[in-house]
Structure formats: C-alpha cells, structure tokens
Amino acid sequence: MRERESEKIRLGVSACLLGAEVRYDGGHKKDAFLTDTLGPFVEWVPVCPEVEIGLGVPRDALRLAGDDAAPRLVVQKTGEDLTARMRRYAETKTRQLEALGLHGYVLKRASPSCGLFRVRVYRERGRPNGGRGLYADALVRRFPALPVEEDGRLGDAAIRENFIERVFAFARWRAFLEATPRPRDLLAFHAAQKFAILAHSPAHHATLGRLAAAPGSHTRDKLGAYGALFMEALAIRATRARHANVLQHFAGLLKRQLDAPSRAELAELIQDYRGGLVPLVVPLTLVRHHALRLGLTDLADQVYLNPHPKELMLRNHV
Ligand code: SF4
Structure with missing residues (x-):
C-alpha cells in the first residue's frame, strides 16, 4: 500500500501567537515564524482558553499557585480560584479537538493556562517553582503522542x-x-x-x-x-x-x-x-x-x- 498523501497539516495554537488580541492586557504575541513561514503549510486551529472560559479582554492577570504538581489557577489580584472552571473547559475542549485530528500544537510559553514547561507556580513562601499551565496539562494528557511545543523553544x-x-x-x-x-x-x-x-x-x-x-x-x-x-x-x-x-x-x-x-x-x-x-x-x-x-x-x-x-x-x- 502506498501511503496516502496527507491532507493539509492541522495545528492547534494559542490564539495570541497568531496575532489575536486576546491577552490579559489586550495585546497579542504574534510569532512571525508561525504566521509567515509555517503558515502557508498549515491550517491553524486557534484557541484561547482564558477567553473561552468567559474572561474578558482586557482582564486581571492569572497565575498558578500552590503545589507545582497540581497547581491552582487563580486571579492574581483577588485570589479567585478558576481551577475547576478551567479544568471543566479543558476536558470538553480537548474532547472536541479529538474530532479535528490535529497533527500538532504550539502553545504560548509561561502562560498559566497555555504554558507547557516551567510555568511559575507561586507559593506562600519561597521562590516560585516550575509547573504546567492547566489547559496545556489537559492537552498533553489527552493526546500523549501529539507533537506539542512552546513558541519560545521554537527559536x-x-x-x-x-x-x-x-x-x-x-x-x-x-x-x-x-x-x-x-x-x-x-x-x-x-x-x-x-x-x-x-x-x-x-x-x-x-x-x-x-x-x-x-x-x-x-x-x-x-x-x-x-x-x-x-x-x-x-x-x-x-x-x-x-x-x-x-x-x-x-x-x-x-x-x-x-x-x-x-x-x-x-x-x-x-x-x-x-x-x-x-x-x-x-x-x-x-x-x-x-x-x-x-x-x-x-x-x-x-x-x-x-x-x-x-x-x-x-x-x-x-
Ligand atoms: S497564552 Fe493562551 S490563554 Fe493566554 S492569551 Fe494566549 S491563548 Fe489566551
């Protein structure tokens, strides 16, 4: 059997990396390698978990707090705990993504929702530890074989x-x-x-x-x-x-x-x-x-x- 030519490559991506103004401060983090170099070869599936759980733009910044193995997602200023809301959303969203047959995913580094590696987890005392954003964590758990990277490392x-x-x-x-x-x-x-x-x-x-x-x-x-x-x-x-x-x-x-x-x-x-x-x-x-x-x-x-x-x-x- 000859391999069938695959259809266009389909990649999930943190929406702010494509230039969508969805960050907490109303800005974006457009990445020229993704949009200009890789863009012509892929179909993007942009996702902004924080907007999709109903937070506005602009919004108060979020952070990870507590235990770095199981951190909580909290609003930095008020301490409001959004962990359960984000987990429920991530569960549903990743199930929906399954049907799209993604071939990979590019996540925004250092984000408490999207970051894959060494995202700061703040503790009551001492320096912050390194953890994983809540959405990113759900993503790699559901799709263990899926190639996933962060924008920063792609440099x-x-x-x-x-x-x-x-x-x-x-x-x-x-x-x-x-x-x-x-x-x-x-x-x-x-x-x-x-x-x-x-x-x-x-x-x-x-x-x-x-x-x-x-x-x-x-x-x-x-x-x-x-x-x-x-x-x-x-x-x-x-x-x-x-x-x-x-x-x-x-x-x-x-x-x-x-x-x-x-x-x-x-x-x-x-x-x-x-x-x-x-x-x-x-x-x-x-x-x-x-x-x-x-x-x-x-x-x-x-x-x-x-x-x-x-x-x-x-x-x-x-
Ligand atoms: S890092 Fe993720 S949650 Fe934050 S703005 Fe970008 S897509 Fe939205």
Missing part, C-alpha cells in the same frame, strides 16, 4: 526542526491508519521511515522493526503500540553523530554505483557535517541527488531525505 533551530519533523511524521502516520492497513502494510511504512527513526534512536529502530515484521502487525493493538513508539522515537534528539551515521549508511548503499571521485566527495561532506563545518542539508542533498540519478527508488523514497517541505529550510540550520 532553537534543533528543537524547531524536530517539532516540525514530528508534526509531518504524525500526519503521515494518521493518513496511514485512515487508509485501513492490511497485513504487511506496516512493514512498508516502516521501511520508508527507517532511516528517519535511526537518526533519533537506534534502539527504537530495532524494536519498531520487530513490531512491523511480526505476524498480525496490522491489528489495532499492534498498530497502537507501533504508533506510540514511533512518535516516542522521533521525540528523542537526533544528534549530529547519529545523523552522520545515517548518512554513512546511505553512502554504504550507494557505494557500488558511485565512481571513486563521487564516493570521496560524499565521504568528505559527511565528515564535514560530522565536524560541524556544513549543515545537514549539504550531504543530504548529495545523497538525494545520487539516489534519484541512479534510479534507486527505495533510497530516494526514504522519508529521511524529505521529512518536511524544503521551503521551510529547517535542515539548513542543524
């Missing part, structure tokens, strides 16, 4: 590339499931992703290979296990050394068809990449060029060589 080239890679991988996985896989289809899916997985985690690559090759791999339970592990693998940081090893695998598979100068050129570029002299896109482009020129479709079709739209230029910076 880091490696985190940005990893997030977008996971988003497109999740979209491919969903499209694969929607096409009702038959016996051995998972093996074909895995074969196309194997170098991408290897760049993140050789251990997951081995386990996923066994799952894909096992009898009954198209059954619901087995597919569920594969999907969870697949997304877990891609969330592991792909290091320069692992990328270089994957490129080395490609070089090994191309070796017989390449003449000596071409082999030497590829080896040198891989070495340059390993040493941090050139970005990943440089050796990758040469591998893709050779695979296409030589008609090696198994190699040219590897997702690793085209994990996301080249216009995003994400591998020019890692």
